[in-house]
Amino acid sequence: MSKYSGQLHRLFLKHFGTEPVMFRSPGRVNLIGEHTDYNQGFVLPAAIDKATYIAIAPRMDDQVNIVSADLEQQYHFSLQDVGKSGLHWPDYIIGVVQQLLALGSPIHGFDIAFGGNVPIGAGMSSSAALECATAFALNRIFDCGLSSLEMVKAAQRAENQFVGVNCGIMDQFASMFGKDGHVIRLDCRSLDYTYIPFRMEGYRVALLDTGIRHNLSDTEYNTRRMQCESGVALIQMRYPEVQSLRDVTMQMLNDCIRPGNEIIYKRCKYVVEENIRLMQACSDLEENDIRSFGERMYSTHEGLAKLYEVSCPELDILVEETRLLDYVPGSRMMGGGFGGCTINLVREDHVDELVKTVGERYKKQTGKNMSAHIVTIGNGTSAVNNPFSD
Template identity: 40%
Template sequence: MQKEQLIAKFQELYGEGGEIRTYFAPGRVNLIGEHTDYNGGHVFPCALTMGTWAVVRNRADRKLGFYSLNFEKLGIIETSLDELVPNKDAGWTNYPKGVMWAFEKRGYELTHGMDILIYGNIPNGSGLSSSASLEVLTGLMLKDTFGFEDISMIDLALIGQYSENNFNGCNCGIMDQFASAMGKKDHAIFLDTNTLKYEYAPVVLENAKIVIINSKVKHSLVDSAYNDRRNECETALKELQKVTDIKTLGDLTEDGFEQYKDAIKDPVRQKRAKHAVYENQRTIRAVEALRNNDVKLFGQLMNASHESLRHDYEVSCEEIDILVDLAQAMPGVIGSRITGGGFGGCTVSIVEDATVDRFIEEIGKTYKEKVGHEAEFYVVEIGDGAKIV
């Protein structure tokens, strides 16, 4: 959809006149560093050129009109600034409402309502952060509309995370919102989630592409299991803190973990903590490998990451494992792993240019034979963070 088409649709729904503004916030893919972001470790996401757009116009009253081109059957959903409470029936609008609620919690007064049209081209439930994209988008829209000059892009990421944790009830880390707010074209973000120190690392893949495969499955486990994993890691951390002075699991090296791991009394918790520690170290090494132009090592670390997510963290599933196994077995594939929260969603692979067509054709065919439905393939570009269009 082009900006002009979105504005035309907005005027058809809400009428003409007034100042209409347009915004964009990207989805993200995490190249490596999964489930480290709430364990005080490093992550390495990049913003995509796919994302979510908003077309917005101020109202004189306190009413809010929400319309999504992705859920056209729902029509215009009307609510108001006086009804910013989570509501199961409110569906997707709970995400923007949560951000508005979080702004007010921070003492930023929203003095008038608005009419909003949303359109996203991130596949829903794919694990490419459509919710974080919508949160950052809403934050940027509020910052610009109300002239909140003192709110930075990093603040927008934190507000988005806060609203998802406290309004939507998903205990996510900061990575998704940070990548959407702070993305930079052709770069990934090497982010220390404990301190929010970050640097941009160029992703120079000579003769190779990033290919995302959407498994088109989303197991209902995802939210509950996500919160379970978080609790398991928090308990493991408390057990480790009795024997070593650490603030987060990300503070440990592999050797440190092996030295102290027996303090963790439950074998399942021990596996969860092992993943958090080893994945963090893998991420640090992977960024170093990319800096040294060692794409081969980067790919090996991606493969090892999947292995750990599959066996130690147990957030993969049969469909995803089929995609990763097929990819890793194919000549010309540098590395492949699950990306995102898990239990379905997407894989991310680095594939040599000469192999991309065969990769899509062969894996697509075998996956359909084994699973019974088709996967979707996206050869993606790394784009900038959220912006006024």
């Protein structure tokens, strides 16, 4: 942690010449429960030990100055004229500012620098990490009095309404509420949540990166959401009590959709089955049954690839190659889809072998290089203590 916060501190001093306050917000993995969040279903995410770091200091005027350490770019705007940047990357911060202003929060100008080690576009929700870090930092330095949940909701609205991606609340919730050594079973309708110990002794979480980057606002993410909503509307004609796919059974689905709506049927079938899988997977964790949990991960990937159709050949290759390895009990694509990473459970004494073996096979089949991220489950958004020790 000190590496990134210390570098960011020095960069901030170079640009602004004042002493900043430091904050961090982690990326996340989602063990199971993909594309269920915006359907008011259940998800099982966890914060990880890769994070976005922010150095920030208040100003006495309405000017906001942003420096991206990783991109080596700057952007400036006034609180009197809050609008899209035209560059995309500042919009995650600007969107949060807009939301806090709409809440009546007493914020004024500030200088901010950010950077970190959450890979962009790899499915670890770098955008949510930046949004949550910004909300947390502004809440702290301007004493806005917002609760953690209020900050999560503001960060989600920033992505929905300002950036233009209709994501559910999972990414921001996991980034803010993560707990070391635990996954979060989150009910995306009520926002009730339970911490479940992730006791996978002898196993690690490995993310295998296709090297393909996506921008969710440029993919079919929003289309999938509309398809699910179309399915709900059809089901409500016969079952008016249904509010979302969360309430739908396979019997309802078969009663109301098909024939003639094959695509809508497949999208809804995946979501209904995934909610069932998630609850079964939680039981697996409680019983420390990693083999059963891993098989559900493979089933999730099958659904994402064939029913929800958000995978891609590169992701499929990475998953299929692990099926040949007895030291990998489970693997699936993770995140919005169309690129990014697979998430894998791997015996810790075979991590290097996994990366080498699958990397070589991936290169042979695609001509592309695979990279790997070995992650540890950690805590959510927080202030950074003593970041300048290095």
